[in-house]
């Protein structure tokens with residue numbers, strides 16, 4: 001049976017020898033998981049750099065300071081941020097126009113770091129301190145009620161602690177989604193078995209063997225009862 005470990009993202013883009021470097025690169029990346037670098041999260045981008053397959057200058061949230069830190073770590077020359085990936089800008093946060101929110105929950109499903117709270121058919125809210133400004137919730141909102149706004153002075157920094165917390169939330173979310181996918185798959189398998197009436201061959205064999213043993217016991221009791229003139233058991237007396 002499949003388990004969560006088979007489904008949880010397991011980016012193995014770097015060889016074992018490259019993983020320590022990928023770890024060090026990943027520790028520098030901002031962990032917004034915004035995908036602007038062209039990779040599906042920070043970790044696969046780190047692995048691509050470690051393999052020598054990606055340039056250092058593809059992370060707009062990390063900006064020029066991030067590129068410098070990556071250059072120092074790898075010994076590669078720093079490059080200007082690749083404009084194809086976006087522009088460097090101060091921290092921004094998602095804000096929901098609560099009056100227009102229809103509670104569809106799509107934004108919750110899209111947020112890579114679980115920064116949105118809400119329930120079906122109820123208004124949703126972004127937890128500012130957790131929001132990475134990745135924008136992944138904005139386009140999917142069917143009523144266009146999420147905006148990115150400049151963070152206040154108090155929220156303008158994206159600290160190392162927030163970066164690490166964001167990575168943890170991203171990993172926990174991936175693990176949770178994997179568990180849910182496994183549950184769905186196993187329910188689907190059960191439903192398929194029930195709908196076709198098919199039981200796995202080994203389960204059928206066990207059932208048949210048990211029925212056979214019960215018949216043999218009943219036949220033995222009947223034979224013994226005939227020999228002694230005694231009734232076999234209550235069920236047979238009653239029958």
Ligand code: SF4
Pocket residue numbers: 029030031032033034035036037038039040041042043045058059060061062
């Ligand atoms: S913060 Fe965004 S652009 Fe930077 S590495 Fe992570 S996913 Fe890529």
Ligand code: SF4
Pocket residue numbers: 093094110111112113114115116126130131132133134135136137138
């Ligand atoms: S609330 Fe939106 S912008 Fe903020 S982290 Fe979640 S998906 Fe990204």
Ligand code: SF4
Pocket residue numbers: 096100101102103104105106107108118123124140141142143144145146
């Ligand atoms: S996607 Fe938009 S409408 Fe749907 S719950 Fe989120 S904010 Fe509300």
